[in-house]
Amino acid sequence: MTFSICVHESYTTPDSKEHERFGVAVTTRLPGVGTLCPFVSENGAVATQSLVNIDLGRTGIEYIDDGLSVGDALESLLNTDDGAPQRQLHGVDAEETFAFSGAECGDWFGYQEGEHFTVAGNLLTGEAVIEETAAAYADAAVHETEDQTDGSPREGDGSAPLAKRLINALAAGHEQGGDKREELTVQSAAVVVESTESHDVTKLYNDLRVDATETPVADLQETYELAVDGYEATLERYAEAYEQDSLDEAAES
Known part of the structure; x- marks a missing residue:
């Protein structure tokens, strides 16, 4: 009933500090998938789906x-889960990937493991959904590069933020048919990104959900663009206040 992608990227900032970032993007023909499927920290990313646990x-x-x-963590949990044949579970850490589809997941189901990412889905129109999601991310992946998007993500010549690239990967899979249950019109989508890098102003576009809509991926893309607008406005008005940890710095703004 779902397809999702989990990603790990390492990068350096202009001050030559090394960082890791992890993300999950997911969509399904049910509401509220962002509350159920994606789990992310600065050490890994996991997606749980099919009969969700x-x-x-x-x-x-x-x-x-x-x-x-990630392999030891998720395998140990599946080994004690009586519902494992109906689960789909995948994820990444800084070193490896893991993916599992129980034999009782709904057709079409399957997964693909790539370099630093995993894609999985069930109740899909076909394997092309997974293949195109994986290909779209792989074409835009930026592992072990320099990231300069501390300001507006629309500035500079670097790669797009991971959140945007994950949503675009979802869109590629969605265009191949996505979730096959056309009778279920209320859908949802979500993207979550975490990193080891700290910021004075939280990147508002890194944790987004569209909980109930008939056009989940398009709405998530629009929500991302609006969140970038909000982030840019926040930087313009409150950056100094956040840096000083005092609203006095923004009193005249």
Whole structure:
């Protein structure tokens, strides 16, 4: 009933500091997928779907944060889950990937593991959904590069922020048919990105959800652009206040 992508990228900032970022993007023909499927921290990304068990995502991320590899973390949870044949679970950490589809997931179901990313889906129109999602991300992946998007993500010649590239990957899969249950018109989509880098002003476009709509991916793309607008406005008006941790700096703005 869902397809999603989990990603890890490493990068450096202009001050030569090394960082990691992780993200998940997901869409389904049910409302509120952003509350159920994506789990992300500065150490990993996990998506739980098919017959959803949110404990697999929540505890999986906790295990990764505690130092377990994504494979050890998720396999250990599946080994104690009586519903494992109906689960689909995948994710990444800084070193490896993991993907699992239970034999009782709804057709079409499957997954693809790439370099630093995983894509998985079930109840899809076909394998092309997964293939195009993976290809769209792989074409735009920027592992081990320099990132200069501390200001507006629309400035400079660098790559687009991970959140935008993840949404675009969803769009590529959606164009291939996506979730096959056309009788379910209320849909949803979400994207979440975390990194080891700290910012004076939170990047508002890194945690977005569209909870109930008939056009989830298009709406998530529009929400992303509006969130960038809001981020730029926040930087313009409040950047100094955030840097000084005092609203006095913005009193005259």
